Amino acid sequence: xxxxxxxxxxxSASVGDRVTITCQASQDISNYLNWYQxxxxxxxxxxxxxxxxxxxxxxxxxxxxxxxxxxTFTISSLQPEDIATYYCQQYDNLPGFGxxxxxxxx
Amino acid sequence: EVQxxxxxxxxxxxxxxxxxxxxxxxxTFDDYAMHWVRQxxxxxxxxxxxxxxxxxxxxxxxxVKGRFTISRDNAKNSLYLQMNSLRAEDTALYYCATxxxxxxxxxxxxxxxxxxxxxxxx
Numbered sequence: 001x002x003x004x005x006x007x008x009x010x011x012s013a014s015v016g017d018r019v020t021i022t023c024q025a026s027q028d029i030s031n032y033l034n035w036y037q038x039x040x041x042x043x044x045x046x047x048x049x050x051x052x053x054x055x056x057x058x059x060x061x062x063x064x065x066x067x068x069x070x071x072t073f074t075i076s077s078l079q080p081e082d083i084a085t086y087y088c089q090q091y092d093n094l095p096g097f098g099x100x101x102x103x104x105x106x
Numbered sequence: 107e108v109q110x111x112x113x114x115x116x117x118x119x120x121x122x123x124x125x126x127x128x129x130x131x132x133x134t135f136d137d138y139a140m141h142w143v144r145q146x147x148x149x150x151x152x153x154x155x156x157x158x159x160x161x162x163x164x165x166x167x168x169x170v171k172g173r174f175t176i177s178r179d180n181a182k183n184s185l186y187l188q189m190n191s192l193r194a195e196d197t198a199l200y201y202c203a204t205x206x207x208x209x210x211x212x213x214x215x216x217x218x219x220x221x222x223x224x225x226x227x228x
């Protein structure tokens with residue numbers, strides 16, 4: 001089974017800051033990596049698919065990059081509405097999620 | 107508008123069974139693979155099971171294999187999860203989700219329901 005790790009597990013940043021989350025796979029998954037945002041009490045929302053493609057309607061301050069085993073998710077300028085937990089998800093074989101990164105405002 | 111409405115959750119004793127349903131509307135159901143994803147209270151997301159558009163390809167997480175069965179009825183625009191031999195660790199909010207492909211993988215969960223809560227406790 002492919003194991004996914006994310007770091008950090010949580011972070012606090014100021015409005016306007018650049019925020020970066022990393023996701024690492026235990027084996028090469030090419031670009032088979034998606035990113036989701038989950039706000040408290042809500043279902044997750046797909047933000048980035050295939051490592052770097054922005055889902056329709058998602059603000060351009062969100063971006064993703066990487067391939068193989070190492071991936072990065074970036075919020076270029078943190079907004080108050082971005083407070084959420086972010087998950088990476090691979091689909092190399094069967095799907096699997098990373099443990100999540102909780103983002104809040106400093 | 108895409109809508110996914112889960113039902114069938116509740117309180118159940120360990121070892122018993124429960125069947126979850128997901129009613130889909132607002133899209134062509136048999137154009138999409140479907141999945142179940144769960145989230146234990148205060149925990150992260152866990153993929154549970156998925157099914158291709160024609161039920162030809164099915165997958166399960168190791169944690170539920172042999173106990174859970176996924177199925178779909180394209181005529182009724184519905185997805186199901188039969189859960190047997192339930193354990194305390196199956197306690198979670200169960201979401202159904204579409205994947206914008208017809209096959210099991212790649213898997214992009216682009217629409218989600220609001221979930222149905224399953225609590226396994228004596």
